[in-house]
Amino acid sequence: MSAYSRDEILRWLGQVADPEIPVLSITDLGIVRGVEIGERVTIALSPTYSGCPATEVIENSVMDALRDHGVEDVEIKRVLSPPWTTDWISDEGRHKLRRYGIAPPEKGASKRALMRGERQVACPRCSATATELVSEFGSTACKASYRCSECLEPFEYFKCI
Amino acid sequence: MNKESALLAYVTRLGDNALVLGQRMIELVAAYPELEEELANANLALDYIGQARMFYTYAAELEGQGRGEDDFAFLRDENEFRNLLLLEQPNGHFGDSITRLVLFEAFYLAQLEALARCEDARIAEIAARAEKEIRYHLRHNTQWLVRLGDGTDESHRRVQESVNELWRFSGEMFEADEIDTIVEKAYGGPKLEELQKRWLADIDAILINATLEKPQDTGMASGGKAGRHSEHLGYMIAEMQYLQRSHPGAAW
Numbered sequence: 001m002s003a004y005s006r007d008e009i010l011r012w013l014g015q016v017a018d019p020e021i022p023v024l025s026i027t028d029l030g031i032v033r034g035v036e037i038g039e040r041v042t043i044a045l046s047p048t049y050s051g052c053p054a055t056e057v058i059e060n061s062v063m064d065a066l067r068d069h070g071v072e073d074v075e076i077k078r079v080l081s082p083p084w085t086t087d088w089i090s091d092e093g094r095h096k097l098r099r100y101g102i103a104p105p106e107k108g109a110s111k112r113a114l115m116r117g118e119r120q121v122a123c124p125r126c127s128a129t130a131t132e133l134v135s136e137f138g139s140t141a142c143k144a145s146y147r148c149s150e151c152l153e154p155f156e157y158f159k160c161i
Numbered sequence: 162m163n164k165e166s167a168l169l170a171y172v173t174r175l176g177d178n179a180l181v182l183g184q185r186m187i188e189l190v191a192a193y194p195e196l197e198e199e200l201a202n203a204n205l206a207l208d209y210i211g212q213a214r215m216f217y218t219y220a221a222e223l224e225g226q227g228r229g230e231d232d233f234a235f236l237r238d239e240n241e242f243r244n245l246l247l248l249e250q251p252n253g254h255f256g257d258s259i260t261r262l263v264l265f266e267a268f269y270l271a272q273l274e275a276l277a278r279c280e281d282a283r284i285a286e287i288a289a290r291a292e293k294e295i296r297y298h299l300r301h302n303t304q305w306l307v308r309l310g311d312g313t314d315e316s317h318r319r320v321q322e323s324v325n326e327l328w329r330f331s332g333e334m335f336e337a338d339e340i341d342t343i344v345e346k347a348y349g350g351p352k353l354e355e356l357q358k359r360w361l362a363d364i365d366a367i368l369i370n371a372t373l374e375k376p377q378d379t380g381m382a383s384g385g386k387a388g389r390h391s392e393h394l395g396y397m398i399a400e401m402q403y404l405q406r407s408h409p410g411a412a413w
Binding site for chain 1: 197198200201204206207208209210211212214215282285286287289290291293294297300301
């Protein structure tokens, strides 16, 4: 009988912040794919983008967070399949993004969005839908840059993949 | 050649394509004329480096000699690289870089889509991940090719030259050798003639949109897939490998 449950571990992982968007935890982001408790604890994580520089940082933060709670023997497994898409971001995560000033990705949009462009993205500050794409890229690999035509604020959009 | 060696060679080639193109794009970091495109280029390059890492990690496992991704990237010589000639060509001007990306990514996207359905589970999952990224790239780069082709007289003239100049490297993508054939038969890999049909249709549509003319298919250059490179690759690799060669085993 181990000293901690799966739920506890998930709660601790829920306190590990994404290093590039610190309002999101890795559970909000939907990259925690599995928790196995056996002789050791195995956490399955899936990378967001192939080249995401945060991948290693996140893995180290997971190790640290669990060690802080007395879980010493931790193994991280990288899981590629099924590939992470923005649909894995939780509703709570979407809410936090909006509050933080980043427009969350549209749900179920991954395929269509890639082919035909995004649907209208609402401004996370004033909710106006009159917004324009400034660049399909932004400060990190996962964001695009937008501008609101109503309140004139620039904002970031978590792009759909 | 047995099917295991063919698979290793094939995965290494995928890694080489991603790394060499990624490195060419990295050469442009901090050299773009405007911030948005600067970020775009760096973001796209990062995807390629990430893909190269996944392919090399798998190649090293298949090889089973205790090597890792860094050995593949930094400790192999020029003639051991098996990337397409198109990808090692110097960056040239912005129109050249965009043209190269569109020509390659229209092929690579089709290749990844096919690989995502192949029988080797590991290649399939890497391809499924990478496919989503390359689709985003191709959309962005295609918009630029159309903007340049259908832009001013000057941009049209110069990007048409880019297309004419790089076209001769496009044939190599579809030349099936023993490795392609074995991977197709033994692992359900892509049929290159099918990829070529789709590529031609996609490229035709893009060029028409961009008001650019498709060049004649004369004198295709090839050899990269067999390790026979143009003079440009050696210089690029020398810079890329400098640190590991000078300080073997250096790590972050």
